[in-house]
Amino acid sequence: MAAFKIDRADALIVVDPQNDFCPGGALGVPGGDEILPGINALAERFPLVVLTQDWHPPDHSSFASNHRGAMVYSTVEMPYGPQILWPDHCVQGTKGAQFHRDVLDGAARRAHLVIRKGTHRDIDSYSAFYENDHRTPTGLTGYLRDKGVKRCVFAGLAYDFCAAWSALDAVKVGLQAVILKDLSRAIALPIAEGGTTEDAVERDFREAGVRAIGSI
Ligand code: VGL
Ligand code: ZN
Numbered sequence: 001m002a003a004f005k006i007d008r009a010d011a012l013i014v015v016d017p018q019n020d021f022c023p024g025g026a027l028g029v030p031g032g033d034e035i036l037p038g039i040n041a042l043a044e045r046f047p048l049v050v051l052t053q054d055w056h057p058p059d060h061s062s063f064a065s066n067h068r069g070a071m072v073y074s075t076v077e078m079p080y081g082p083q084i085l086w087p088d089h090c091v092q093g094t095k096g097a098q099f100h101r102d103v104l105d106g107a108a109r110r111a112h113l114v115i116r117k118g119t120h121r122d123i124d125s126y127s128a129f130y131e132n133d134h135r136t137p138t139g140l141t142g143y144l145r146d147k148g149v150k151r152c153v154f155a156g157l158a159y160d161f162c163a164a165w166s167a168l169d170a171v172k173v174g175l176q177a178v179i180l181k182d183l184s185r186a187i188a189l190p191i192a193e194g195g196t197t198e199d200a201v202e203r204d205f206r207e208a209g210v211r212a213i214g215s216i
Contacts, residue, residue: 004178004216011149012046013128013170014039014111015156015163015184016054017103020096022157026089029158031185033100038183038215039155040106048112048147050140052128052162054090055097055116062124063088073189080133083124084189090118115140126162129169141173151176153216155183164201167210179205182215 017039019025022032043049056062064072064085075082090097099108108114117125117138125131128140144152152170154163154177163184170177188196205212 004213006045006047006216007151008047009148009150010046011048011050011144011147011152012043012107013152013154013156013166014043014049014051014103014107015128015154015166016052016090016158017100017107017156018054018090018096019098019100020054020089022100026087026096027187029185029187032157033102035155035157035183035185036100036102036106040103042153042155042180042183042216043107043110046153048149049107049110050113050115050128050143051099051103051108051111052156052166053097053099053114053116054118054162055092056090056118057121058088058091059121060091060118060124061122062086062118078123078132080123080131083132092119113143127165127169128162129166129173134169144175149175151178154179157185159184159186160189160197160201161187164204168201168204168208171208171210177208177210178216179210179212180215181212 021029064070072087123131152175154167167177167179186198188198
């Protein structure tokens with residue numbers, strides 16, 4: 001494990017530790033709940049902790065159920081580019097959208113900010129920084145800048161979607177980004193070129209300068 005010292009200008013960004021992304025949830029990520037105790041422990045060590053919460057209206061355009069005849073995990077072309085269609089998940093106000101009970105007395109209690117995303121019907125938002133058009137900001141950049149944050153450490157769900165897109169956007173807005181593989185779990189959808197979405201984001205990490213490490 002590379003030496004890693006948590007600094008005053010570091011923030012921990014815990015991505016979507018919600019019921020629907022844990023086993024048994026609507027979009028359950030294999031092993032998603034296993035990482036939560038480790039995330040709680042890590043949250044105690046950071047000067048600033050942000051949680052993200054996927055928070056969709058019931059008629060959200062990322063749900064296959066809102067596209068006639070469309071299959072779950074198929075891709076459609078949206079005005080902002082290709083969009084994977086998901087099972088209905090993290091609907092505002094539902095049990096599935098709540099934080100998993102294992103973080104309630106840990107990372108969620110400790111969080112300085114909870115940022116909700118995916119709230120607009122016509123656009124998905126994987127990243128904590130920008131919606132999927134890559135230009136509509138969530139406001140997180142300004143918050144972190146105001147707080148003097150220089151480096152973000154990402155953990156949570158899913159490794160190859162919301163955590164990855166967040167880490168890649170962090171670099172785009174001028175922050176250093178570290179993503180913790182041992183405290184994340186991937187959906188790993190197969191992609192047309194071969195391999196999975198997990199392989200694809202790891203190529204993007206290398207290109208962008210996101211540091212993917214086991215844990216710290
Ligand atoms: C996520 C798919 C759809 C995630 C959110 O949290 O990675 N993935 N919505
Ligand atoms: Zn979502």
